[in-house]
Structure formats: structure tokens, C-alpha cells
Amino acid sequence: MEAIILLGGPGAGKGTLSEFLKKQTDFIHVSTGDMLRAALKSGSPVGLEAKAFMEAGALVPDSVILRIIEERISQEAASARYMFDGFPRTIDQAKGLDLLFKNKSGTVKHVFNLIVPRETLLKRLTGRRVCKSCGAVYHLINIPPKKAGVCDVDGGELYQRADDSEDTILNRLEVYEKQTAPLIEFYQKQKLLRDIAAGHSAAETGAAVLDILSA
Ligand SMILES: [Zn+2]
Known part of the structure; x- marks a missing residue:
């Protein structure tokens, strides 16, 4: 074992x-x-x-x-x-x-x-964006939406959750x-x-x- x-x-x-x-x-x-x-x-x-x-x-x-x-x-x-x-x-x-x-x-x-490195962690962790209308999850680096700030699925507005803010992450x-x-x-x-x-x-x-x- x-x-x-x-x-x-x-x-x-x-x-x-x-x-x-x-x-x-x-x-x-x-x-x-x-x-x-x-x-x-x-x-x-x-x-x-x-x-x-x-x-x-x-x-x-x-x-x-x-x-x-x-x-x-x-x-x-x-x-x-x-x-x-x-x-x-x-x-x-x-x-x-x-x-x-x-x-x-x-x-x-x-x-x-x-x-x-902390800088890389911050980039990874602060990059998450969520669609206001359908909840689809994107990432500025890993899974970027086709058009910045807009959901691919339904055109909803993408926002950053409070949990993903730099202070919370630090x-x-x-x-x-x-x-x-x-x-x-x-x-x-x-x-x-x-x-x-x-x-x-x-x-x-x-x-x-x-x-x-x-x-
Ligand atoms: Zn959406």
C-alpha cells in the first residue's frame, strides 16, 4: 500500500x-x-x-x-x-x-x-466572471467569452462575484x-x-x- x-x-x-x-x-x-x-x-x-x-x-x-x-x-x-x-x-x-x-x-x-507565485494566483483567481442572467461561468484567461463582458449563451452581462475580489482572495x-x-x-x-x-x-x-x- x-x-x-x-x-x-x-x-x-x-x-x-x-x-x-x-x-x-x-x-x-x-x-x-x-x-x-x-x-x-x-x-x-x-x-x-x-x-x-x-x-x-x-x-x-x-x-x-x-x-x-x-x-x-x-x-x-x-x-x-x-x-x-x-x-x-x-x-x-x-x-x-x-x-x-x-x-x-x-x-x-x-x-x-x-x-x-502570488501574482499568478491572483490572475487565476480574480479572472472568474459569471453571467448575471444564466449563471454561466467564464475565466478571462482560461475560458474567455467570445465578446468581452458578454455571455456567449444569452448575451447577459458578465460580472465578478464579491468572493473573487482581490481582497477576499488574498x-x-x-x-x-x-x-x-x-x-x-x-x-x-x-x-x-x-x-x-x-x-x-x-x-x-x-x-x-x-x-x-x-x-
Ligand atoms: Zn448567460
Whole structure:
């Protein structure tokens, strides 16, 4: 049993990278969000426990997240390889993952830390535009409308949501960095951290990760 961990904040391209790796490798994508949804649906005891926290608007505790991960892993072959996305989020989760893997003679091989210059992140994150009438989503760089400021579908006016303003985004980036700093230190100490320059195209980021995986 093997695992890699994907670390990347808003706009770092973690979603795109995990889609790429799903196609190019046999790593099983395990995202905390998907897993929580699955656990709720399954109605398993731990799923119900998580549900109670979520319905109360509380964070799901590390111990519950870890049991959900354990349940997920127990569904696959002992030789399976996983990529964790959105997990671990805290040092306690990281330590719990270590223990879980040790008990099953597994190893965490690499922690890929997607690094993007702040200026590039801002360009990516402030570029989103939404149609006022139909809600279609565009991006000034990635998915530009045919005519600036106008929806391709119905000619509606495109606007920038308050969530996508520079101040809000800077704040989200800061929160992410603060939350992740201890994890980065934890994996650096274990010599598992692989910094990946992710400021260019998704293909380049993917290729850099594949290089390390095949080394
Ligand atoms: Zn529209």
C-alpha cells in the first residue's frame, strides 16, 4: 500500500492535477469532500457520526475523518495506491495517517506541494466572471467569452462575484498558508515534501509530478 498527498491552496491547480493523475496513473483519488459525501450516503456508523457534526455546523473531528479514511482504504486491495486530496489537513490527521499506514505496512511516498507565485494566483483567481442572467461561468484567461463582458449563451452581462475580489482572495490565500505551514514542516522533516513549480501550464505541473513518481 502506497500513498501520495497533494497540497495546494486556492488556484494552485490541485483539482486539475488530480484529474490528470487519475488518467495517467493507477492512484485511487481520495478527496475528503467526496469521501464525506460517500460516508453520509452509506449510512455507516462513522458516516452518521460525521453527519451529526456537519448538520450542527461543526468541523468533523480528526478522529472521525481518520476512521472514514480507514473505512475507505479497507474497501480496496492491500496493494492499492492512493492520492489524498484535501487530507491531511492538520498535524493530528497527518500523524493518524502515519499510524494507519504503518499498521498496514504501507508507506507515504511523496507529498507534492504545488507552488505558484502570488501574482499568478491572483490572475487565476480574480479572472472568474459569471453571467448575471444564466449563471454561466467564464475565466478571462482560461475560458474567455467570445465578446468581452458578454455571455456567449444569452448575451447577459458578465460580472465578478464579491468572493473573487482581490481582497477576499488574498485573505483566503493567507488562511490557507497559515493552516498548511505546520503540515509542510512536518513532511519536510520526514523528507517527503516535493515542491512542484505549478505556475505554468497544467501539463507542465503534471509532467513534473510524473517525473518524480517514475524516478
Ligand atoms: Zn448567460
